[in-house]
Amino acid sequence: MRERGRTRRLLGLGARTGGALIRTRMGGQADWRALGEALFEGLSELKGPAMKLAQIMSQWDDLLPPDLAEELARLQRQAEPMPWPRIRDSLVAQYGELGEVFREIEERPFASASMGQVHRAVTLDGETLVLKVQYPGLAEVLESDLAQVRRLMRLGRWFKVPQARLDALFEELAVSLRGELDYRAEAAALARYRERYAHLDNLVIPEPLLELCGERVLAMRYAPGTPLRDLESGDDALRQGVAVTLADWLTEELFTHGELHADPHAGNFAVDDRGRLVIYDLGAVILVPEPSLRAMIQLLEATLARDPMAMDEALLRLGGRQGQGAPLALYRESAEAVGPLFAPGEQDFSDVRVHRRLRDLTPKVWAAMDRLQPPADTLLLSRTLNGHYWNLVRLGARLDMHARARPLMEWAKG
Numbered sequence: 001m002r003e004r005g006r007t008r009r010l011l012g013l014g015a016r017t018g019g020a021l022i023r024t025r026m027g028g029q030a031d032w033r034a035l036g037e038a039l040f041e042g043l044s045e046l047k048g049p050a051m052k053l054a055q056i057m058s059q060w061d062d063l064l065p066p067d068l069a070e071e072l073a074r075l076q077r078q079a080e081p082m083p084w085p086r087i088r089d090s091l092v093a094q095y096g097e098l099g100e101v102f103r104e105i106e107e108r109p110f111a112s113a114s115m116g117q118v119h120r121a122v123t124l125d126g127e128t129l130v131l132k133v134q135y136p137g138l139a140e141v142l143e144s145d146l147a148q149v150r151r152l153m154r155l156g157r158w159f160k161v162p163q164a165r166l167d168a169l170f171e172e173l174a175v176s177l178r179g180e181l182d183y184r185a186e187a188a189a190l191a192r193y194r195e196r197y198a199h200l201d202n203l204v205i206p207e208p209l210l211e212l213c214g215e216r217v218l219a220m221r222y223a224p225g226t227p228l229r230d231l232e233s234g235d236d237a238l239r240q241g242v243a244v245t246l247a248d249w250l251t252e253e254l255f256t257h258g259e260l261h262a263d264p265h266a267g268n269f270a271v272d273d274r275g276r277l278v279i280y281d282l283g284a285v286i287l288v289p290e291p292s293l294r295a296m297i298q299l300l301e302a303t304l305a306r307d308p309m310a311m312d313e314a315l316l317r318l319g320g321r322q323g324q325g326a327p328l329a330l331y332r333e334s335a336e337a338v339g340p341l342f343a344p345g346e347q348d349f350s351d352v353r354v355h356r357r358l359r360d361l362t363p364k365v366w367a368a369m370d371r372l373q374p375p376a377d378t379l380l381l382s383r384t385l386n387g388h389y390w391n392l393v394r395l396g397a398r399l400d401m402h403a404r405a406r407p408l409m410e411w412a413k414g
Contacts, residue, residue: 081112086136087119094217100124101212105131111267115180115283120222129209132183132218139181146174172380176262180283183218189282190220196257202245204278225270225278232394238275243349243397245277247404250388254288255408262286262380264387266394292318292378297412300405304342306335318378327368333361342401349389350396 084107088098095101102121109117116134123129150170179185187208194205204223212219231239246269253260261268262284270278295318302310308331315321337357341347365372392399 081109081117082135084108087117087133090133090136090216091131094214095212113267113281115177121219128222129212130206130220130222132220134181134183134216142177142181146170146177149173176284176286176380182215183283184213184215186218186281186283187213189285193279193282197249197252200245200249200252202241202276203249204272204276205282206278206280223272223278223280225272227267228269228271228391229266229394231271232396236396238271239395240398241275242271242277243392243395243399246388246391246395247397247399249277249279251404251408254293255411258288258290258293260286260288260381260384262384264384264391266391269391286380286384288381292381294412296378296381297408301409301412303331303335303338304405306332306339308332308335311335315372320378321372322370325371327364327372330361330364330368330372333357333364337361342405344400344402346398346400347402348396348398349392355393 087109088107091098091105098105101124103124103126105121106119109119111118115138116132119131119133121129121131187210190205190208191210194207197203197205204225206220206223209219209221226234228242231242250260261279261282263281268279268281270280272278295314299311299314299318302314308326308328311331311334312321312326312328337354340351340354341349
């Protein structure tokens with residue numbers, strides 16, 4: 001009965017979303033704020049895959065209507081927590097009698113997300129930990145929720161997104177969510193990242209306590225910090241230092257190790273009292289094939305050269321183009337919008353002129369969807385890089401992307 005009720009609620013939210021999309025597709029107006037509020041209320045309670053999908057969508061600041069994006073972003077920071085008795089049952093299943101392991105566990109979580117919530121705890125030895133606890137029963141409802149999400153994604157056909165692309169996006173989401181259910185895998189990723197990036201003094205990866213970790217509970221040493229989203233109006237020097245650390249880490253992650261932290265919403269990052277960047281959630285780490293990385297850098301080089309034919313050739317190599325007739329005018333406008341960020345010298349990521357131009361291009365991108373499609377095998381990579389870009393925007397980063405990009409372009413030619 002509970003699963004049928006969950007399905008009905010998801011279908012109701014999907015119908016409401018579909019109605020808004022269809023109205024705009026036919027030239028009407030949609031109340032995006034009201035839709036966002038309904039999605040926040042419903043998905044915050046249901047949690048799971050549908051909420052995760054909405055969190056992913058909220059990172060597409062350049063594509064969504066601002067009112068809808070703002071409401072969906074609340075799911076990253078204000079999701080309703082699951083009641084303590086159900087969370088306690090999960091902890092007892094992992095540890096047995098809690099008093100034999102912990103002196104104290106805070107019943108109120110200090111973070112709630114789509115797949116689990118985080119509670120502070122103190123061991124019998126007096127050490128402060130955090131326990132990331134998966135929502136009870138999530139594994140059981142996952143496949144049912146994914147089936148409903150797949151139905152919702154069929155709305156993409158209204159925007160000329162081919163079924164093959166929708167299927168690829170769904171498989172990306174499904175693989176990611178199934179992987180996030182195993183907290184032992186996340187503990188292993190934390191341990192790997194701690195060792196790999198130990199040389200970066202301004203980066204903090206929480207230490208997993210493997211003896212206390214299980215498939216549904218992740219135990220880590222407490223690494224306090226101020227969430228990235230709370231730094232937007234903070235000290236400029238601090239924000240610039242964090243931005244440099246974030247950019248350096250992402251570059252090393254991609255071009256040295258071929259991996260990428262694939263859940264870039266701002267709640268997964270913080271800054272400690274020493275100004276170091278803290279990275280919390282490593283439940284989603286993706287491998288980045290070198291050929292895909294080279295092809296994307298070649299597309300960037302063609303874009304900065306403002307060469308629409310070379311841009312089209314790069315997209316064809318990536319599998320990002322279909323049909324007849326390259327949208328050359330759209331390529332030129334895209335290059336003009338992106339180019340200023342890569343001009344020599346420091347460029348300001350918070351420059352609203354760049355965002356405005358990118359947002360103004362959105363209707364033209366949708367109109368060209370019969371020819372222009374995100375490559376199926378780089379959907380997650382593209383979405384993730386977009387999320388990290390917006391984190392730099394929130395920090396008001398000033399970076400010399402020209403100097404950063406040049407060696408990468410030389411590498412891509414090798």
